[in-house]
Amino acid sequence: MSDFTYNKYDPRGSDFEPYVDTTDALANNYEQVISFRHVPTSHDVYFKAFITAYNETYSSDWASEAVYGRPDPIYLFKNTTRRVTLAFKVPAASEGEAYNNLGRTQQLLSFLYPRYSDVENAQTISQAPLIRLKVMNLLQKADESDTLVNWDQLTPSDMFELYTSSNSSDNGLLGVITNVNIDYHLGDDIGTLVTGPNTILPKLLEITVDFNAIHEHPLGWDEDDNFSAVFPYNVKTEGTLITYGSESEGSTDSAAASGDNEAAADEDAASLAPVLDERFVEGTSEWDYDKVFPEVPYGIDDSEYDQ
Structure with missing residues (x-):
């Protein structure tokens, strides 16, 4: 569960500054957050949704074979993959939040590594570092359950009112992180916070994540020409x-x-x-x-x- 308090690790700031960080309220009350969940351990980490780029790429893979006498090759469909590029900023409103941001980033980086087991005094990978990534309602696990609501009886406005999203990291889309890039902004005008000898805290981090989705339900049209009614945004319009x-x-x-x-x-x-x-x-x-x-x-x- 997300918990953001800009002076959590540095309460001195609240004694001297009449400052209210409204982004804490956006993250805590309105749940405008990004979450990562490490599947092998069920550990998770949240970031405020200061999103600078969010791109999805759907790539269809076709095998082609050229045939003598035909101007065009014959195509055989293989699959369609979904890739996500997410970039977001992690700003600090205080020294305490800068410290917290570095800790959250540290937690995210630890999710890139697998779980090991000791087998006959040898470290063996027991679980790959699968991740559940959730970007509010834009990137989440598809909810195929329609048992609680009879959607055919709802009006379009009812469907709109029922369209909500939870910040639970367990509802994130399953997949693998293939790349994480972190810009600490040490060489520009943003600068750092010096908290002690040989100790600095970045005022701003910029994180870019490349993510490949692993869908947990079949994707394709069935014999009755039906397709998943909620893929990929959990928007339900059937019955209208x-x-x-x-x-x-x-x-x-x-x-x-x-x-x-x-x-x-x-x-x-x-x-x-x-x-x-x-x-x-x-x-x-x-x-x-x-x-x-x-x-x-x-x-x-x-x-x-x-x-």
């Missing part, structure tokens, strides 16, 4: 018929618009049917490759195209 461009500004004609769209789709499909039918062997659902790939020479195994 939405036709983009027709239901905005309180329109009540969404059902009619949907019917028009379906009719248009049927009309398009009907117009394409003669063209598509020519590509199949008569009376079957198999492609006639002489028609689909007329430039492919005879003698090539047709199974290459059955992708």
Whole structure:
């Protein structure tokens, strides 16, 4: 659980300065925090959400194979990966908070290392350093449970009101941290706090984290054309018929618009049917490759195209 107090480790500041750090309230009361949870130990660490960059990259991996006579290769889908780059600042409002910030960063760095077990007097890795990273509602574990709420009976405004997020680090997205970069700002005008001989505390830390997600539920469309209703932001909209461009500004004609769209789709499909039918062997659902790939020479195994 997050607990931020700017003078926690340096109470002297509260005796001499009439200062109130409003960012403590944003972190403690409004839960605007970033959390990291070390899965092997269940230890966690929180930072105030001074986010300077948050980027998600979804990369689809396709294997391609060039075929003689075809201008384009044949593609075979492998997977789609999700990578996150998070950058945030860790400022200090006091010497005590600067000390606390260094301790939180130290805790985060310790999460990059695995758990070891002593097996026959030899240190052996027993658990890899998996991490749960949570960035408020933007990055969290998908909640697939709909048992407590009948979403089909809710209005869009009800769904909006129910959209909340907890700061519990246990709700973070599972994954691995591949890189952590820390800028201590020792060489610029921000400077440091000198607390004693040979002892300084950075006034500002900037941390950049590269994170690769490991999803704990299947991602893909099922036989009934259904996809996870809450991936990736836990936003639930099922039970509400939405036709983009027709239901905005309180329109009540969404059902009619949907019917028009379906009719248009049927009309398009009907117009394409003669063209598509020519590509199949008569009376079957198999492609006639002489028609689909007329430039492919005879003698090539047709199974290459059955992708």
